[in-house]
Structure formats: structure tokens, C-alpha cells
Amino acid sequence: MADTLPAGLRYSKEHEWVALDGDVATVGITDYAQSSLGDIVYVELPRVGGTLTQFANIGVVESVKAVSDIFTPIGGEVVGVNEAIEADPALVNRDPYGEGWLFKVKLADVGQLDELMAAVAYEQLISEA
Amino acid sequence: MTDTGALRRTALYDAHLALGARMVPFGGFEMPVQYTGILAEHDAVRKRAGLFDLSHMGQIELHGADVGAWAETVTINTVANMKPGQARYNVFTNDAGGALDDVIFYRLDEQRWLLVVNASNVEKIWNYIGTLRYGDVEFHNYHGERALIAIQGPRSVEWLQPYVEADLAALKYYGCVGTRVRGLADPVLVARTGYTGEDGFELFLPGEDATGVWDLLLAENREAGLMACGLGARDVLRLEAGMPLYGNELTETITPLQAGIGWAIKFQKPAFRGKDALLAQRDANDYPRIVGVVMDGPVPARSGYAVFANGERVGTVRSGSTGPSVGKNVATALVAPSAAAEGTVLEIEVRGARHPARVVALPFYTRPKA
Secondary structure, three states, rough: HHHOOOOOOOEEEOOOEEEEEEOOOEEHHHHHHHHHHHOOOEOOOOOOEEEEEOOOOOEEEEOOOOOOEEOOOOEEEEEEEHHHHHOOOOHHHHHHOOOOOEEEEOOOHHHHHHHOHHHHHHHHHHOOO | OOOOOOOOOOOOOOOHOOOOEEEEOOEEEEEEEEOOOOHHHHHHHHHEEEEEEOOOOEEEEEOOOOOHHHHHHHEOOOOOOOOOOEEEEEEEEEEOOOOEEEEEEEEEEOOOEEEEOOOOHHHHHHHHHOOOOOOOOEEEOOOOOEEEEEEEEHHHHHHHHHHHHOOOOHHHOOEEEEEEEEOOOEEEEEOOOOOOOEEEEEEEEEEEHHHHHHHHHHHHOOOOOEEEEEHHHHHHHHHHHHOOOOOOEEOOOOOOOOOOHHHHOOOOOOOOOHHHHHHHHHHOOOOOEEEEEOOOOOOOOOOOOEEEOEEHHHHHHHEEEEHHHHHHHEEEEEHHHHHHHOOOOEEEEOOEEEEEEEEEEOOOOOOOOO
8 A cells, every 4th residue: 555655745644645736735535544444425525715724624534334534634725626526435435646536725825735744754654553 | 341351352353364354343352344345245245145253242052941931031022932943033121121132042942042142242141141040041151152154145045055954945034953064063053044134144153163164155155256244234234124233223221112123022921021111111102213214415324413303303313324225325313203204304413514314114125025
């Protein structure tokens, strides 16, 4: 699992990833997270236009058995959500770093990224879990 | 749960690890919650068959001439009139009619019964029956020593029969038989019982024989689609089949009447523990009761969520999950009688927002007739 970690992303302790493109960050959950959760059946996403505070609890991912909070790894204005996962939540299981992304945030402050981990540090974290 | 020590392991522990199972604590044991995934395992059981390790469940043998008469004084169903080779669902009740545990009695011969109890209640039931001295009745606890393997699903007969001497197709639902299993020295009890809503069998066997049987069944039938299934799939399967889970739909304060298993209460029995309370509850008919709930939308209901009807709080969700065979999210809720009728429109509060739902008849899922 660790050898498939995309290198260009930043990672949070709560097992979310962030991909930055200009000042817009795409957020998702990591492969480790989807694998731990099991079959995902529902995702509650933030509203487009809402403002998120970094590390705040902003939604949930539900597997067959459990409800898990989403702590956004990044703060700012929500500029998009992945509507495809409303119809097919299992996209998050199948392609957590691609089609299964969750939402996009216009970054309030690029400095927030310093609070997150690079792939090497995140690999370390999950190898100790 | 009174267990405070280290978790125990079933005889199949190494087999679970070899299959890549995710292990969780359950009933004092480390048990597989899933192998490949809950939905895939659920699908295997509904369409083909799945293999379950249920060795964490309590197995207690009851011996003696007075077992039937004794058991009838502390449970809701009849026991004495069971014939050897019959299994019967039953509930141990307290004075208030609440459930101490729901169990299955298997009559092995004239003077021997096997009692299968929930893992989390083994200690409670073992201690409880130990305080009930009565005539010619002896108890033997095989918890953790004997294994229990279930094969559940429409292809169970086909896949199990090659290893078993008894004619499985001829065994009735809720029947049991002591029979030879290929490769094993001693006879094994095979019962046509289960907790999935599908046809299937449960094999009660010595712990040391469990891995051989498990590996053989999987090796021979895996390619055809037999899957090892964990407790996660089992919970979804039993919820869809409308079967109560002790601790959720049935507790020391939720009686069998409330849980919707009044059919198992034999009020014509002269006396049994909890009878007066259950009679009074039945006659007053004003008790909160377990109903089936289907969510209209995509948000699953979960145990503990508040239930509303016409803006009033009417109850609480007791179990909730996605229902793959139903195509909707399903739940059970304990609700006021005014909100229990089929078709009643409910709202379930999920993270502060109310989501529409409806009361439906249980079970959610009935297997197609063979």
C-alpha cells in the first residue's frame, strides 16, 4: 500500500490528502483510510460556497458498519464537491486519489500546507499504525 | 460483557489471518469482521454461500431427565416436547419479561440438549443456570473448546454434502443430526440453522477439527464462489432477514413481545419466569415496539439516532445499515405504538438534520423459494 502513495500530495494525520493546483486544493481520503473503512456507502460533503477551517470536522464518510468524521486538511472556501460520489460512493474505495476525490477548496493561506506531511512522513505514520 | 482479561482466540484464528481477515474484539474473542469486504461477502451468501467462524458463541450441554421441564420454567418457548433431532429458538427472561439472552436449544437425544448462547452472554447465562438447581439436570460448558462453523447460502447443501454422511437435503429447517464428516474420527452435530435469512448449516465440532474442515470447504469451493465471511456481513444479513440481535433489538429491558418475537412465547405454559409481566404487557398493548424502518434517502440510520413522527419524538434506532438486498438503507427502531403501523411516516435525526423514513413490515428480505 505504501508504495502506491502519490508523491506530489500532502497528507494529514487524519488520513486525508491534498493536491494543490494554483490556489485551489483538491481533498480526498487516502488509500489507507478507504481500506480501513471498508465498503463506503455514503459521503456527506460540505456545501459549495461554505468556508472551512483547517482541521475542522466538516463531514462524514460512512461505511457499511461505521460513521467516520472528515477533518478537512485545509481551510478556505469550498469551490466544488464531487457529485459523482453521491451516486456511487464506492468510487472512494476504487480510486481514492483520482475519481474518488471529495471536494475542492480555494486556499485561504498557502502556509497551511506546512501543517501537513509529505508522502515519506505519511508512509511512516501508517506503517506504525 | 464482564470480560476484562486478554482476548481469546478461536481454533480458526490462524486460518483467519492467513485469509487476510481484519480482526476485532467481539464477545471476548478476536474475531474476523471482514475478509474481502462486507458487501462482497454479503453478496456471496445471498447468491452462493459463505463460511462463518462462530466459535465464539457459547455451547452448553444440558443433560438429565428433567432438562425439558426445567428449561420451560425459565424460558418463553416449549422445550420438553421437542423431539431428538429438533432445534428451537428460545429466550431466557427475567421477572420483568426482559431478555437475558436469546438462544437455540438442540435436542440431541432423550436426555441431552445443546444450548447455544450469544458470546457476550455466556458468562451471564452459565452463572445464571448454575443458580437454578432443579432435579436431574447437569450442565457442561464447552465455550471456546468446541468450534462452530456455519455455511450459509443457497448452495450450502451442494457444497457441504460431499463431506457429510447424512442426507442434508432431507434435513428439515431447524433440524439437527449427529453424523460423520469426512476425515473426522468423531461424529459431528450438523444443524440446519443460521442467522442470515438463507438456507444453510451449522457444524458443531471439536476445536482441533475446525481448521481441517474450514480449509477443505474453502479449498474445494472457493473457485465456485464460496467466501469466508466475517461478523460484518453477518450483521447486515441478519438485519435484512429481520432477526433480532441481542443487545440491539432484544435486551434485559426490551422484552420478546417488544422485539416482535411474541410467536415464541407460549403463554399456555403453566408458569415461567417473566410470564406475568409479559401477559400484562400483552394485554395492555401499549408498549414501545421494534419496527422495520426504510430510509427514503441515501443517509444510513445508525443505532441511537432519534426517531420522530409528526414532529414528536417517538423512539430510537436500534440497528441500522445499508441493505444491499433491499436496495435502501434499513434499520430497526424501538417506537411508541402510535408510530408502529406499517406505512407510518417517520423522520430520523442524523447529525442534527431530519431525514424521511417509513415503517415497513419485517423482515426486509425473504429468500426466494427453492
